[in-house]
Amino acid sequence: MWFYNFGLRLYAWIIRLASARHRKARLWTEGRKDLFRRMREAIDPAARIVWIHVASLGEFEQGRPIIERIRKEHPEFKILLTFFSPSGYEIRKDYKGVDYIFYLPLDTPRNARRFLDAARPEIAIFVKYEFWLNLLRELRRRKVRTYIVSAIFRRNSVFFRPYGGLWRQALESFDTLFVQNEESKTLLAELGFDNVLVAGDTRFDRVAEIARAAKHVDIVERFKGDRRLFVAGSTWGPDEELLIRLMNENPEVKFLIAPHEMDEARIERLLSQTKGGALRFTQCTPRTSYGTRQLLILDTVGLLASVYGYAAWSYIGGGFGVGIHNTLEAATFGLPVAFGPNYKKFKEARDLVTLGAARPVTDYEALRTWFIPLRDNEEFLLKTSRIAKDYTMRHQGATGIIVKTIFH
CATH class of the missing domain: 3.40.50.2000 (Glycogen Phosphorylase B;)
Incomplete structure (x- = not known):
């Protein structure tokens, strides 16, 4: 785990170094300034929160049908949306289909605790392939219901490598893994996971709505x-x-x-x-x-x-x-x-x-x-x-x- 945490800090250092010259790196850095204070000030402490995390714009479009269905069928929940990438956040930061929109903080153990203290989600939903080890570990420790949707697994991915133990352990955080195809379900069964449901890909619902x-x-x-x-x-x-x-x-x-x-x-x-x-x-x-x-x-x-x-x-x-x-x-x-x-x-x-x-x-x-x-x-x-x-x-x-x- 130390290697994962060290790699994240190195990544953040490189991004900060690049931010002087590169717009996306600058947005990545500036968008996370005072994040936890802004979250505490914005999020209603009495609200029931569904947290949906997407990497960027493509995953947002994949998660959007779920957001809109929750908004329509479960108005008792407030929806928190987070992005990792500026290319998603900067385009959708004014999206009216959710209640709160923020960047995801760097996934250090301390940040994971501070983020969840501010967000207090009752339900957490990750779209497609976002596996942040510290956040998932903290969600499991707090017994927050956690899901991944429209996921797809391939035999050559890290979960099926001899050195993939930490990543396999991360999968234990999910109450249900909603996957796109039977191949993914079969591969996960080899790892001992039976909480897998072949639901398909929400992008088909999204493009149908677009049409x-x-x-x-x-x-x-x-x-x-x-x-x-x-x-x-x-x-x-x-x-x-x-x-x-x-x-x-x-x-x-x-x-x-x-x-x-x-x-x-x-x-x-x-x-x-x-x-x-x-x-x-x-x-x-x-x-x-x-x-x-x-x-x-x-x-x-x-x-x-x-x-x-x-x-x-x-x-x-x-x-x-x-x-x-x-x-x-x-x-x-x-x-x-x-x-x-x-x-x-x-x-x-x-x-x-x-x-x-x-x-x-x-x-x-x-x-x-x-x-x-x-x-x-x-x-x-x-x-x-x-x-x-x-x-x-x-x-x-x-x-x-x-x-x-x-x-x-």
């Missing part, structure tokens, strides 16, 4: 006109290299690209290299004339999920880097999906590939080979779209199972 609540985006509707639209979400440089070629070879198709990061150099490259003409979303007005311009760059946040509703095909970025981004937001609208080769750690992406609703591509020729039949064969496009839509519908319902079990 039902999709916004009307007038700019996209007018840009699309009577053409078919190809939407590429969360793209990086290598993705955009392929997409520029695809655009320039398909002048009859409209494209919308939402870069993962609003890097001006990359946006300028998209503007200059699209032969059919391009413009930025943030520069469009009700008087903008789109004409035959082929590319709209979505240089703002919060609209991508709704924009998929206007598309016929989709591409998800990140697959030429550490891993692809969210495929379910596109699939829930019944869109065929393409992405780069680094997708195998995402179960839904593997499933969609197996079903024929998605295609991994390694180069431009592979992207073109996937796209042309879907462009030219309407029957094939409709069949592929139905497969994607049906897959997302079949996997809904995890939120109901989780909330019903926790609050039985």
